[in-house]
Amino acid sequence: MHHPFLNTNIFYLRRLEKEDLESNYFQWLNDQNITKWMRHGIFPNSYESMKNFYDSQAMSKTDVVFAIVLKEQDRHIGNIGLHSINYVFRSAEIGIIIGETDCWGKGYAAAAISLLSEHCFSRLNMNRLAAGAVDKNIGSIRAFEKAGFSREGISRQAYFCEGQYHDCVNLSLLHSEWLGKDHGSI
Numbered sequence: 350m351h352h353p354f355l356n357t358n359i360f361y362l363r364r365l366e367k368e369d370l371e372s373n374y375f376q377w378l379n380d381q382n383i384t385k386w387m388r389h390g391i392f393p394n395s396y397e398s399m400k401n402f403y404d405s406q407a408m409s410k411t412d413v414v415f416a417i418v419l420k421e422q423d424r425h426i427g428n429i430g431l432h433s434i435n436y437v438f439r440s441a442e443i444g445i446i447i448g449e450t451d452c453w454g455k456g457y458a459a460a461a462i463s464l465l466s467e468h469c470f471s472r473l474n475m476n477r478l479a480a481g482a483v484d485k486n487i488g489s490i491r492a493f494e495k496a497g498f499s500r501e502g503i504s505r506q507a508y509f510c511e512g513q514y515h516d517c518v519n520l521s522l523l524h525s526e527w528l529g530k531d532h533g534s535i
């Protein structure tokens with residue numbers, strides 16, 4: 350294990366590191382199957398844009414990105430990010446990508462969202478976590494719901510993917526809803 354920060358028996362979260370930019374992570378963002386329902390995948394990925402993203406989050410107090418790493422083989426399978434952290438409103442947004450497609454459908458996204466949410470509520474003193482997913486991104490919506498998030502509305506035609514406009518499903522989880530519940534762990 351390399352710099353583990355938050356742990357389950359199966360995977361850990363650690364800070365994204367510069368070396369990760371040259372791993373499979375680069376190609377995840379070029380894969381149209383992976384980025385189909387995301388804001389990525391519109392232009393070819395470049396080392397420059399990844400480095401800018403990495404540098405800005407590395408210095409940021411409002412955004413932090415974690416690598417999701419399987420303990421077996423120390424395999425980096427995806428990233429989960431905490432974004433737009435607001436220390437007055439005590440809120441933040443979560444974004445996630447499982448880039449290794451053979452790892453889809455194994456509960457990793459739901460468990461990573463759950464693990465990060467727990468940290469947000471129990472250590473960062475957050476009150477509200479939010480997320481958004483294209484209405485067709487059933488896996489993402491389900492993963493957030495499994496981790497305890499509820500649908501709270503839609504942003505109409507917020508995305509253009511697969512040749513048409515799609516609504517964004519907005520989800521959120523409040524600290525009061527989190528307490529005493531068992532969410533999405535594996």
Ligand SMILES: CC(C)(COP(=O)(O)OP(=O)(O)OC[C@H]1O[C@@H](n2cnc3c(N)ncnc32)[C@H](O)[C@@H]1OP(=O)(O)O)[C@@H](O)C(=O)NCCC(=O)NCCS
Nearest residue numbers: 445446447453454455456457458459482487488489491492
């Ligand atoms: C969306 C994504 C994060 C889901 O990750 P995952 O690890 O496969 O999700 P989980 O295994 O935790 O699955 C959560 C639930 O969704 C279901 N699910 C996952 N993918 C699904 C799909 N394509 N269609 C229908 N259901 C799906 C799972 O079966 C599970 O539900 P269940 O426990 O009731 O069976 C992953 O597919 C991914 O990274 N996709 C590309 C990037 C992306 O879309 N990111 C999200 C942007 S908002």
